[in-house]
Amino acid sequence: MSPTKADFKAVLSQARDLVKVELDKTEQVIMQVAKNAPAGISDRLVTLFSRKGKRIRSTLLCLLANCGAQKPDIDRVAHACAAVELLHLASLVHDDIIDGTDVRRGQKTAHREWGTQVAVLIGDYVLSQSMRCVIDEQARNIPVIISDAADKLIIGEIMELDHCGDMSLSRKSYNEIIDGKTAALIDAAARIGGILAGFDQPMVDECAKMGTHFGIAFQIIDDLLDYGYGSVNMDKAKFTDLSNGLITLPLLYYFEDCTAEERREMEGFIAKASAEGIPEKIQDRLFAKKSFAKAKAEAQEHLEQALAIADKFPKSNFTEEITAMFASMSDRGN
Template structure:
C-alpha cells in the first residue's frame, strides 16, 4: 500500500498504468467522437481533445470496475469512461465562458480561440456525445446516472452564479454548490464503476458515497490551491475564485472565527482583490486564524470516510490503488 505522504501525481500515474488498456480504449472512443463529427465541428473537437486532463474520474471508474470477482467488459468500461470525461469537458468549456477564463492547462480556452457563440455550441455537442457514449449500455441505470450528473453540474453552476459575491454565504449552501459542481460527477463515475464491477445494490450505493466524499475533498483542496496553499506548478492564476466573487471554505472558516471589525476589514480587502495588491494581507489574516489548516482537516475527514468504504471492497491491486489515491489526495499540489 502506498504511504499516505506519497505524491498524488505519482500515485495517479501508477493507477493509470494499472488500468492502461481500458484508458487507452477510452481515448480511442473519445477520438472517434471527433473523427465522426460533421465538418466545422470535427477539427475543433480534435483541438479540444488534444489537451488531456488528469483523467481522475475515468481512472477511478476503471479501478472500481476491476475490484469485483470477474473482470469487466473493457468496451463497456471505456464507453462509460468516455461519457464521464466528455461530460466533464463540456462543463469546463461552459465554465470557462462563464468565468471569462482565457487559459486552461496552458492553452487558450475554446471561447478565446473560436468566440463565445461557437464555444457554447461545441460544448453542447460534447455534452450530447457524452450521452450517446452510453446509449447502448445494457444496464439502463448507467445512462440515468450520467443524465443525473449532468443535471447536478448545471444546477451547481447556477447556484454558484446566484450566490456569487455573497459574503454571507452559509456553509450549507457552500456544501450544496460543491456537491453539485464537483462531487456529483465523481460520485457518478464511482457508482458506474460499482455497476461494472458487478457489485450488489448496497455496495454500489457505497461506491457512490465514496465518490461523493472524494469529490468534496477534491474541491476543498482546489479551494486551498487557489490561495496558493500547498500549490506546486499550479496551472492557473492564484486568487481566481475571489476575483470571480466566489467565497470558498477557508473564508467561511475565517468568518466563523472573526469579530465584527475583522469581518468588516476582510470584506473590504475582498472587494479590492481584483484591483489592489491586497492578496498578501488576505493570506496573512487567513493564516492567523488557521483557516487553511481547518479547511484541509475537513477535506481529510471526507477522505477518511472514503477510505472506510474502500476497505469494504475485495482486497486486490485495484483496491490498493484506490486507497493510495485517497491517501495522497490531500497533499496534491495542482
C-alpha cells in the same frame, strides 16, 4: 488510519498504468466522437480532446470496475469513461467562459481560441455526445446516472453564480454547491464503476458515497490551491475564485472566527479582490486565523471516510491504487 502518503501525481500515474488498456480504449472512443463530428466541429474537438486532463474520474471508474469477481467488458468500461470525461470537459468549457479563464491545461481556453459563441456551442455538443456514449449501455441505469450527474453539475454551477459575492453564504449552501459542481460527477463515476464490477446494490451505493467524499475533498483542495496554498506548477491562474466573487471554505472558516471589525475589513477586501495586492492581504489574514489549515483538515476528514469505504472492497492491486489515490489527494499541488 491512513496509508503512508505519497506524491499524488506519481500515485495517479501508477493508477493509470494499471488500467492503461481501459483508458487507451476510452481515448479511442473520445477521439472517434471528434472524427465523427461535422466539418467545422471535428477539428476543434480534436484540438480540445488532445489537451488531456488528469483523467481522475475515469481512472477511479476503471479501478472500481476491476474490483469485482469477473473482468469487466472493456468496451462498456471505455464508453462509460468517455461519457464521464466528456461531461467533465463540457463543464470546463462552460466554466472557463463564466470565469473568464484564459488558460486551461497550459493552453488557451476554448473561448479565447474560438470566441465565446462558438465555445458555448462546442460545450453543448460535447455534453450531447457524452450522453450518446452510453445510449446503448445494457445497464439502463447508467445513462440515467450520467444524466442525473449533468443535472446536478449544472444546478451546482447555477447555485454558485446565484451566491456570487454573497458574504453571508451558509455552510449548507457551500456544501450543496460543491456537492453539485464537483462531487456529483465523481459520485457517478464511482457508482458506474461499482455497477460494472458486478457489485450488489448496497455496495454500489457505498461506491457512490465514497465518490462523494472524495469529490468534496477534491473541491476543498481546489479551493485552497486557488489561494496558492500547497500549489506546485499550477496550470491556471491563482485567485480566480476571489476575483469572481466566490466565497469558498477558507473564507467561511475565517468568518466563523473573526470580530465584527475584521469581517467588515475582509468584506471590503473581497469587494475589490481584483485590485493589485488585495488577494495577498486576504491570504495573510486567512493564514493568521488558520483558515487554510482548518479547510485542509476538513478535506482530510472526507478522505478518511472515503478510505474507510474503500477498505470494504475485495483486496486487490486495484483497491490498493484506490486507497493510494485517496491517501495522497490532500497533498496534491495542482
